[in-house]
Amino acid sequence: MENITGNTLLEVRGMTIGHEGKIFYRGVSFDVREGDCIMLCGANGSGKTTLLRAIAGMKARSGKGSNGIVMIPSRIPKVKGFTLRDFVRISCYSQSDLGGRLAPEDEAAIGNALSRLCLDNLAGRDISTLSDGEFQKAAIASALVRRAPVILLDEPTAFLDAENRIAVMGTLKEICGMPGRPAVIFSTHDLAEGLAVCGKVLALGADGIFRCACEDGKPDEMQKAVAGIFKNPDAFIRQASIQGEENLK
Amino acid sequence: MTFLLMAIDLYYVSPADRNVLMLLRLPRTVTAMLAGAALSLAGLQMQSIFRNPIADPHIMGISSGASLGAAAVTLCAASSIGSRFHEISVAAAAFIGAGAGAAVIMAASKKVRSAATLLIFGVMLGFMANAIVAALQFSTDAESLKIFYSWSAGSFSFVTWPQIIIMAAAICTGCAAALVNMKGLDILLFGDEFAAAAGADPRHIRLLAMFSCCLCTGAVTAFCGPIGFAGIVAPHIAKWAMGSSSHRSTIAGAMLCGSIICLGADLLSQMSGTPLPVSGTMAFIGIPLILYILLKKPEL
Numbered sequence: 001m002e003n004i005t006g007n008t009l010l011e012v013r014g015m016t017i018g019h020e021g022k023i024f025y026r027g028v029s030f031d032v033r034e035g036d037c038i039m040l041c042g043a044n045g046s047g048k049t050t051l052l053r054a055i056a057g058m059k060a061r062s063g064k065g066s067n068g069i070v071m072i073p074s075r076i077p078k079v080k081g082f083t084l085r086d087f088v089r090i091s092c093y094s095q096s097d098l099g100g101r102l103a104p105e106d107e108a109a110i111g112n113a114l115s116r117l118c119l120d121n122l123a124g125r126d127i128s129t130l131s132d133g134e135f136q137k138a139a140i141a142s143a144l145v146r147r148a149p150v151i152l153l154d155e156p157t158a159f160l161d162a163e164n165r166i167a168v169m170g171t172l173k174e175i176c177g178m179p180g181r182p183a184v185i186f187s188t189h190d191l192a193e194g195l196a197v198c199g200k201v202l203a204l205g206a207d208g209i210f211r212c213a214c215e216d217g218k219p220d221e222m223q224k225a226v227a228g229i230f231k232n233p234d235a236f237i238r239q240a241s242i243q244g245e246e247n248l249k
Numbered sequence: 250m251t252f253l254l255m256a257i258d259l260y261y262v263s264p265a266d267r268n269v270l271m272l273l274r275l276p277r278t279v280t281a282m283l284a285g286a287a288l289s290l291a292g293l294q295m296q297s298i299f300r301n302p303i304a305d306p307h308i309m310g311i312s313s314g315a316s317l318g319a320a321a322v323t324l325c326a327a328s329s330i331g332s333r334f335h336e337i338s339v340a341a342a343a344f345i346g347a348g349a350g351a352a353v354i355m356a357a358s359k360k361v362r363s364a365a366t367l368l369i370f371g372v373m374l375g376f377m378a379n380a381i382v383a384a385l386q387f388s389t390d391a392e393s394l395k396i397f398y399s400w401s402a403g404s405f406s407f408v409t410w411p412q413i414i415i416m417a418a419a420i421c422t423g424c425a426a427a428l429v430n431m432k433g434l435d436i437l438l439f440g441d442e443f444a445a446a447a448g449a450d451p452r453h454i455r456l457l458a459m460f461s462c463c464l465c466t467g468a469v470t471a472f473c474g475p476i477g478f479a480g481i482v483a484p485h486i487a488k489w490a491m492g493s494s495s496h497r498s499t500i501a502g503a504m505l506c507g508s509i510i511c512l513g514a515d516l517l518s519q520m521s522g523t524p525l526p527v528s529g530t531m532a533f534i535g536i537p538l539i540l541y542i543l544l545k546k547p548e549l
Contacts, residue, residue, distance in 0.1 A: 073442040081494025090435045094448035100432035
């Protein structure tokens, strides 16, 4: 019951997630297809970042010209003295020469990515003067420039205000439909906003069970999977259904 | 320009004056410039790899390690090593001492996440090295001790041309390492995880940067003594003046700034009747600027 429109980029089967000798989840299995927008949720310390790092170490079955899976960590420092364009250029570490210069086609790709994410008017601004949301978008742009088939984002909306959170979530949804159809996996605590944009959910349950659900599964399956991360799942479903009814009104 | 004027002057002065210029003034000026460039290059790289605005070889204990190495050779082994090899062996010992200090700091940086705690660790490491040097002083003769004291106060004077050549060679190698490492130093500013995700190897970048720091610090400390503060201040002035933190521009900028600061400190030290130690005049120039940096960046 998965999204059949895109090719499978990653097949995870029976993965075990653990940290420093402690096992969190066994039998983690899911697929990542082209253009998937996947939300990863779980309580603090449940192993979201560990799972993302594990995926970052995998190899995607991607087409020509791409550069493997790219992970964008949370809380990248906004170092003063670099323009937004410099920042994207620096992130193309493997493509640039010793002096950090890029080939003309890569420079053009930066221009393209920035204009797609509506960042072109900020390209010359010092990154320390950008809002956290704008900077997060710049980090996403850097993944696009590297033609990543799968983009992993560790809590991209943490520490953002409501407006920036919505903007970044919107960007995530948007890039899944861009040429090359990259898949996006993002971890977040903003469940309602995440559910609104994602087509698949990976949930690290409070009961020690890993759940994967997608939009075209049974109705409410994604919500149920998300509820699994709470010690009291029913309360979340009740809350969500009340909100849903309010939205219908 | 200054050098051009000096060169012209050389043809119009008496042999005695020429000697003063060639044997005293010119070596001192060149030494001050080289030392400033080297310490600033080391400071810039340390600030980048530790992401700490007031890191430099002096405060992080690398200079103290170098001092310990140089002191061990000067105080203990001076008689057993022929004078021909004295310079190079002092430089090598200083480099090894700096390397030992750097290794301890690198090991500590894996455990210590806080920039401020790592700084304190470096300061403590420096105290430890100084304590060993103090112990060495007790077991040495008066003549060595006199040489040692004038060296440990820091000075750009009495550096000979062969020593300058050793310094210049070490600094050129250190500078080449920094230039090769340029884009790695840039990306490390955005965090290890971001750097690794972009295909860089943070460990490799750090090791190369520390190698360069040790070469620069070791060379300067061996012949000029432990000199602080220029390495902290110069990179900040360079970043501010150039409006960029990209190492493509800050490496050259910081080295130039460091040279100017050390020339200034040397000038200041020679202004009074009896020459003052450079470490003292450097503190007068450097510390107010460092305090200003700290006030601007309270979230260290």
